[in-house]
Amino acid sequence: MPEVRDRTVPSDPAAGSAVEPGPRPPARARRTTGWLTGWGFALPFAVLFLVFTAGPVLASLVMSLSDLRSADLLDPFGVDVVGLDNYVRLFSDEKFLTAAGNTAVFVVVGVPLTMALSLLVALGLNSGLIRFRTLFRVGYYLPVVTSIVAISVVWRFVLQPDTGLANEILGFFGVDGPNWLNNETFALPTLIVMGAWRNLGFGMVIFLAGLQAIPKDLYEAATIDGAKRFAQFRYLTLPMLRPTMLFVAVITTIGYVQFFEEPFVMTQGGPLDSTLSMAYATYNQFGFGNYGYASAMGYVLFVVVVLLSIAWFKLLRNDVDD
């Protein structure tokens, strides 16, 4: 980056004072070299980012309005603009509608379940408990950092109908466990529980930070005013946790809307599409070579993510209370 060194060179080369570090260059020269310097630092990122992230976001939208297929990569002139056809087709595509329904259930049940569990664990860890705190924190967070693929393999093993650990434990209590992943009724709920199991550590860490940020004297004041534990939780803890909840809700929702690895490894979307997700359906269309149609599916998923995030903001925003 030679322009970086240019900074110390005065704008007039005849002056010959370049060796002496003392005086600053005139303001205008400073500003332009400043621009160059700024771009010098930002350029490698900007190029990579525009080409591989921002560009594709836009390209995806354009592709979704075309009938691009994998075969067209060799013959770009075979591509036609079809307007909103792909989007119209989506809403009469039974596979996609099933996938959208499954994703909706996964999000609507999974997000509150995950949040409730992580808040419970965080409250437990925050209630004056000092021993084993690191152990708990590390343990509960463990699944968050591990590969979903590996976890899915392990869970499939645990959930095997005859010799799996889960049914073995249920059998100990006299319950005859079903074939979890091969049953239309149980497959999706099983994946939801697994999602909560995997993600509760994330919410827990964030909620813990949020709980610790609530000033202790608020609780003392509430105790003096005679507020019981539950009232304190309902009228003090929960409102104070709103920004934290918003963050956990948005991040968890964004993750859940995209769920893909679990059904891919555990059920291949079955049985009878009962665990087919939107991301999985999109991946399948991509696999069939329907690039335009897959792009449209991906964009619908994107819009859903944005809308749900906005909904969470509206729901959990701090408006009047402070």
Added chain:
Amino acid sequence: MTDTTTRTVPRPAVARLRSRDRIAKAVLYVLLFGGLLVVVGPFLWMLLSSFKPEGEIRADPPTWWPNDPTFANYGNLFDRLDFPTYFTNSAVVAVLTTVGNLLFCSAAGYALAKLPFAGKKALFGIVLGTLMVPSIVTMVPLFVLTSNLGLVNTLAGLILPYLAQAFGVFLMRQFILSIPDDLLEAARMDAASELRIFWQIVLPLCRPALATLGILTFLASWNNFLWPLVAATGEETYTLPVALALYAIGQNRTEYDILLAGAVVVVLPVLIVFILLQRHFVRGIATTGLK
């Protein structure tokens, strides 16, 4: 101030609360340990079972501790699958992706936080706008692009799209904003070049943020699935999760002896990194999430 308020609480009330607290605490411990067992249990089960011979894995009822511990399953990862290649691919992709993000994101983060340049607001706006874009949205154009560049089924094709990520720039910019301008101005007075200021002043101060970014990027890359699944079309470029997933859904789907050993190989490096560096995680999540 806190002192006076606590003193106004009547003593008997405090004592009664304390005895009730003790029972509550015991219940709490039981619940927390129970939960911990549910969360960690599958990992222990995976680890223990990976040392069982094939017959014992299928045993009904299952055994907890391996009766006849063996490394044969791990040996099979080498004999029947090409795990060393997948492992190397995963490591190369994760390390290069991490190094790239540390470098590009800290440099761009510095420019966005401290240097004036035309188009700065636009660039940051685009970064913010794409912060939450699901990876499935860019999958198709990215594949078309990669294939036009002739990079499908190459490690470069797996790395390039993730070399400069919005999250990293956001994190670094936020962190560098908190470095006092006076410090940089003083260095400029001494005629230090911006490159030197960045390298000798800014980067050393960014160490906590770099640690967080490095760990998070490494883990995300190591565990990344969708893009490698799409872009690695031949076995020679498979990463560990891709190899494991495809083995798990193929005709060998019930070979849990090999699958579990494979899962251990995928999970173990990450667990070690996480347990050694867990403090950075919490700090990282707290700084990025709650500002």
